[in-house]
């Protein structure tokens with residue numbers, strides 16, 4: 001009941017898989033590889049077992065609220081809490097890949113699907129699992145340097161709204177909903193949004209990270225730290241293996257955030273690249 005536990009979302013392949021591999025080597029507790037599809041997850045666990053590592057497994061589809069609740073209940077019963085959460089699962093629609101592919105899915109639906117997984121489902125995971133976080137817990141939201149492209153494209157009015165010092169999650173979520181609605185009406189550009197769902201969802205994930213740290217500090221929970229990061233440009237399916245980093249190199253900064261030692265003063269509620277705080281995404 002008292003052993004420590006770490007969970008990595010979307011970890012059957014890519015950067016998430018390598019984060020599990022790194023945590024299995026460095027985290028003093030049980031590490032859960034999770035996947036939306038059981039067979040893909042079990043195959044990934046077997047691959048790590050062949051390396052002499054011992055990840056545990058639980059199903060998790062972050063788009064399915066009941067799947068998140070099932071995981072929460074399991075963690076509560078088995079461990080009585082949670083020590084590390086890595087929100088890694090995400091998608092990019094075909095139109096936004098390094099070599100874009102044609103996609104018959106209407107533009108607004110592509111934006112909706114991307115924001116659903118990368119923003120709303122990640123928020124749902126936080127809402128359901130945060131109450132389990134124990135003192136000294138660490139949360140890493142795997143974001144992207146692409147958030148800077150969204151920042152550069154959106155209107156000043158939207159920047160003023162998103163970067164108010166006291167913005168709350170409800171207002172941030174309303175803005176993401178407004179983006180999806182505008183994309184469906186094809187008014188996204190005139191309303192000051194960008195035309196890329198991935199970049200905007202990651203921009204809002206960074207802002208969510210800042211808000212969550214402030215909220216967490218107000219709860220009085222001891223030394224719970226939430227950061228986001230770019231893994232770098234990593235050769236994975238998401239970018240058609242174009243990236244210049246291996247998945248293990250991509251896992252370095254997320255793993256660093258997940259393993260920040262007790263009572264560090266910084267980074268807290270920040271966006272990191274290469275293990276360093278980076279502020280250019282909002283400048």
Ligand SMILES: NC(=O)c1ccc[n+]([C@@H]2O[C@H](COP(=O)([O-])OP(=O)(O)OC[C@H]3O[C@@H](n4cnc5c(N)ncnc54)[C@H](OP(=O)(O)O)[C@@H]3O)[C@@H](O)[C@H]2O)c1
Pocket residue numbers: 009010011012013014015016035036037040060061062063087088089090091117121142143144145230231232233234235236237238239243
């Ligand atoms: N690769 C890069 O260069 C790069 C750059 C910047 C940021 N990132 C970020 O790094 C993270 C990992 O990306 P990656 O490159 O490793 O991509 P990837 O190889 O496509 O892996 C994405 C993972 O997320 C899972 N996933 C997607 N939707 C899910 C859902 N609803 N529930 C649970 N799991 C879900 C996928 O599962 P399935 O196998 O079932 O699809 C897969 O395991 C993402 O947050 C991505 O945005 C990547």
